[in-house]
Amino acid sequence: MRRLFLCLLLLIATPVSAQDLGTVLEANREQITKPSRQTIGPVIDEIAASGEGAVAFLEAWGDRRIGVTEDGRFAIIEGHTATDAVTGEPVTDELDSLRPNSGVRGLIAAALVPAQLADPDPARRRAALDALGRDATAEHLPALRAALDDPDPTIAARKARLERLLTIRFDPDPAARVAAIESFAGDSGSDVQAALNPLLTTTRIAAPELTADANVARRLNVGSDLTRAEAYRLLVDADLAPPRLSDAEQKSALAANLSDGQVGDIPVANLDSPDARDRAYRALAAAGAVRPAASTDQVDAALESHVFADVYDEPSAELTDAARGALNDLVFRERAQQGADLMLDALSLASICFLAAIGLAITFGVMGVINMAHGEFIMMGAYTGYVVQGFIANKTASLLVALPLAFVVTAMAGIVLYRLVIRHLVHRPLETLLATFGVSIALQQLAKNIFGTQARPLTAPDWLGGSIGWGEIVSISTIRVAIFVLALLFLGLFLYITKRTRMGLNMRAVTQNPGMAASMGINPDRVAMLTFGLGSGIAGIAGVAIGLFAQVTSELGQAYIVQSFMTVVVGGVGNIWGTLAGAAMIGGLQKGIEVLNPANTLAAQTWMILFIIIFIQFRPRGIFPTRGRFAEG
Structure with a gap:
């Protein structure tokens, strides 16, 4: 019944004076057995109009299931059996299979489209739409319009969209073509561009x-x-x-x-x-x-x-004006989306820079210590997350455990570093710089001895594995969104600690005037130790966050230590708002330069450093100058 139904549709959709299938095959045997894409088109159309058996023959020919006997009869091959393409009788003779190339198969698929558009099988209707999208002609537009009603809403929507696209290309009425163009307002699909561009040649x-x-x-x-x-x-x-x-x-x-x-x-x-x-x-x-x-x-x-x-080439000025306006709107939307995507990338990088630099800003603000081992605390946090995942299979649970544990581990490491090294080198910045640099090298080597030199995976939970975006361009990974939220949380936490807690009050007092703070009963050494531990702990949490999208190696911290120092220096050392402003400036500047030279990230970083050097010449204290003991430094 389905074959008969498809044949009737082919007869309706193809206004050609039909001959029976056998006559058509006999008359065109040589071209069918050795088809050429340049000349086979009329033969395929003639077969499609030949009535009963045409659909079955064309489908088998397109699937390379047609064979020819020695006496020139065509047979449809089904598995290990074959039947005569005209009479349907079994064929036992030896067959020479026909192998039409992709170009000929494309013409066959296009000829089958009118019948397939109304086929009861949804898969065949989708295949027909795919064939139309690749190789449609003006003759297919009436057939598509006759088959717009479809029980499947998704297929019906595809048919309606394709009908409007073919209207733009083939409808003889300019008003109908203009209306079809206007119906795609706000649509930036590549198929719309492919339909509009030829109008402006x-x-x-x-x-x-x-x-x-x-x-x-x-x-x-x-x-x-x-x-x-x-x-x-x-x-x-x-x-x-x-x-x-x-x-x-x-x-x-x-x-x-x-x-x-x-x-x-x-x-x-x-x-x-x-x-x-x-x-x-x-x-x-x-x-x-x-x-x-x-x-x-x-x-x-x-x-x-x-x-x-x-x-x-298009004679209608109304049509070209509509096409040009639609493409101009599309280009504007595309550039707007590119700008939004660039801003999201810059915001993502800024949040990473802020999270990596906030601990460094805290320690420098209170103690005036340039900690060259800060990057290794980031690395320690990432390795802590990796170790936790080795014990806890559930990725969400392991992440919830890894974040506070990384804080504890790196905070304790920071306190140990302070007690053993930093406190003995107070007010000696050069010796502190060299000592922490030595500690940095030692921690890297220790990590290599424990974990090896190969990168270790720190896998994010599934709910952090996707992306958020809109349009065809704007997109940001869920992990980076989570890091941005985490950076905001730490900004709020730091502001709460410094403004609402006794420890924060002591930190501010030591930052402003350590001598006066000591005379008021505050222990500057204890405050410095706790501050160093807090800054190191935040670096450990930053390491877990960074490790979710970067490879965890012993050199992980080195990739962020330079950006962290630049963020602190540009923003104003020891100032949380300065750190935030510096991170925003670093992120926006680097992404902006990468747009101008997208193939060379190293060049972008080089230009960024040069810009910062020039910036510091005019504003050496940073965006937000420090008040207190380092204000004159």
Whole structure:
């Protein structure tokens, strides 16, 4: 029944005087057995219009299931059996299988589209829409419109969209095409662009004057839009002017026609100017000795008497205006989305920089210590998350355990570093710098000895594995969104600690005036130790967050230590708002430079460092200058 139904649809959709299938196959046997994409199209259309058995034959031919017997009969192969394509009787003769190439199969698929669009099988209807999307013709538009009603809402939506796209391409009514273009307002799909772009193709022409019905894209001026040579070449190609010889070609032609010391009745001695050579050449052309060519004066006159323009291939100005407006809107939306995507990338990088630098800003603000081992605390936090995942299989649970544990581990490591090294080097910044740099190298080597040199995976939970975005361009990974939220949480936590707790009050007092704070009963050494532990602990949490999207290696912290220092210096050392502003500046600047040079991230970082060096020359204390003991430093 389905075969009969499809055959009836083919008969309705193809207005061709039909012959029976056997007659068509017999008449076109040679082309069917050795098809060429350039010539087989009419044969396929004739088969499609031949009535009963046409659909089955075309489907089998497209699937490479047609065989030919020695006496020239076509058979449809089904597994290990074969039946005659015309009579349906079993065929036991040896068969030579037909193997049409992809181009021929595409034409067969297009011919089957009208019937397949209304096939009861949804998969076949989807396949028909796919075939139409690849290779549609004007003849398919009526068939598609007749099959718009579909019980499957998804397929119905695809049919409606494809119908509007084919209307833009093939409908003879310009108003209908304009309406179809306007229906895609706000749609930036690649299929819409593919339908609109051909409407704006142009041809460059030269003419004595433009016709009233010419759909002109723009007029061209000789000298600015066109060179004189290009403009004259257009005139020659349009048979509006004789060709212009080059000086070398002219001299060669004159030399070839030299006779008795003269060329065209002009003595050779007088051929010392372009005008004289032009006169000699015209005399030769008049005598038929050389082909006619334009002189300089003729070229100038021809260029002055003709107009040049880019003319749309589409004659309807209303249609090209609609297409151009739609594409301009699409480009605007695309650029707006690219800008939004760039801002999200910059915000993501800024949140990472802030999270990595906040601990460094705390320790420097209170103690004035440049901790070169800060990056290794980030690395320790990442490895802590990796170890926790080795014991807890559930990724969400392991992450909830790893975050506080990383804080504890790195905070304790920071306190140990302070007690053993930092406290003994107070007010000696160079020795502190060298000592923490040595600790940094030692921690890296320790990590290599324990975990090896290969990168270790720190897997994010499934709910952090996706992305958030809109449109076709704007997208940001869920992990980076989570890091941004985490950075905001730590900003709020730090502000709460410094503004609402006794420890925060002590930290601010030691930052402003350690001597006065000590006289008020505050122990600066204890405050410095706790502050160093707090900054190191935050670095450990940053390590867990960074390890979710970066490879966990012993060099992980080195990738962020430079950005952390730049963030603190640019923002203003020891100031949380300065750190936030510095992170925003670093993130935006680096992403902005990467847009100008997307293939070279190292170059972007180099330019960023140079910009920061220049920035510090004009604002050495950073965006938010520090108040207190380092304000004059």
